[in-house]
Amino acid sequence: MTSAAQQTERIRPRRVHETPGLEDWRVVGEGACAYFRTETFAAGAAFVGELAGLADEGVAGDGGPDVDLRPGGVLVRLITVTGDYYGLTERHLELARRISALARARGLAADPSGVRTVQVTLDALALPEVLPFWRALLGYENRAGSDEDLIDPLRRGAPFYFQRMDAPRSGRNRIHVDVWVPYDEAEARIAAALAAGGRIVNGADAPSNWVLADPEGNEACVGVAGPPEA
Template sequence: MGESTSGSDWISAAEFHRARGVSDWRVTGTGPQAVFTATSLSHAADLIAPVVAAAERFGILPDVDVRPEGVVVRISYRSPDGIPAAAAEFAAAVSRAAAELLLVPDPSLAQSIGIYVAQHSRADVRSFFTAALGYEAFGDTDAVDPLRCGPQLAFNPITGDSPARGRTHFDVFVPADQARARVDAALAAGGRLADDSHAPAWWSLASPDNHGVDIASWTDTYD
């Protein structure tokens, strides 16, 4: 298994991006992922065997989503510790195999969706949501679909609020080089900029009827 430059079993997004051969990949809220477009379902499925071989070689447990339009390969977080050090070598091997199969990378399609469940500071609603959705606790504050198909949930307290009111919004994790365009598109579609004080890590937007969406790129750049 590979090692990071710091000698750890885990690497940051910045360390991952500094590795060779990973230009097809971006790090979203669920970990590194790559999207390869295909000409058919069978063409997309051709990448499965190379992904499995690379996974066994480098000790990575990837998630693979095969569609007629292409194939998505994710190195999903299995713990809150970060990205496995061997992920970069695995990613490079998958990209080489995709190139040989004439599958075309399109990093602009990489994204993950999270739901930020804001709860009153004296409430703990994670057990309710995990029971209702069949999710599992992840770390100290989050919850995940056991098969990582549904959006990840984050539970964080808000202060100065009414105990009877919840404020929940979507987190949309996109590549850092796509974030500004996504923000501009949402604003052009009728959205409102609620807060850009954390940009370019994330922008907080509101829909025309005041529902919240954060466009976040920090997961692709943290060190």
């Protein structure tokens, strides 16, 4: 049995992807996620009711999983958000197994293609001056352990990341979108973007990150969190 201290041990994304029994789950920019398809809204609601039961049993810990219920499926996200940490812990491994078991018992299949995170990135010369404006405008909060990230306290809106620039630059946009996708979905997502008129600007950090641009040069990044070893 895992001790309480072990359950709060911080883990890296790769740990989720390399743990047997967690094949339903993918780590993207905002925690470990699984998307379970449902045929009806009622079926999804019943599944969510069982997830609430995990919290009632004390299994879920710190508030339980984030759940997005839609007519076609249920997205479940596991992440610890505290005053000093924003990420995954050891306890999420067992919780993910329990959630997958509940889904299987209801005949719900996981679909990794339904998992993604979108983040807005702004380049700025003076972060201490720029970031407070966006924090006030959005009603966001600083992410624990970072003075460069803002997150929605309700965990619904896209996070904002502020990238430091050393000097002004021209010829490139200073705001771009980061799209975090499952490690096994990145190739197909990039191929679709290229087929739709995009191009790869920089692939030096592949297979963890690619910089793409649309036909007018507006940039976006495709990121992958902790893929398992080949």
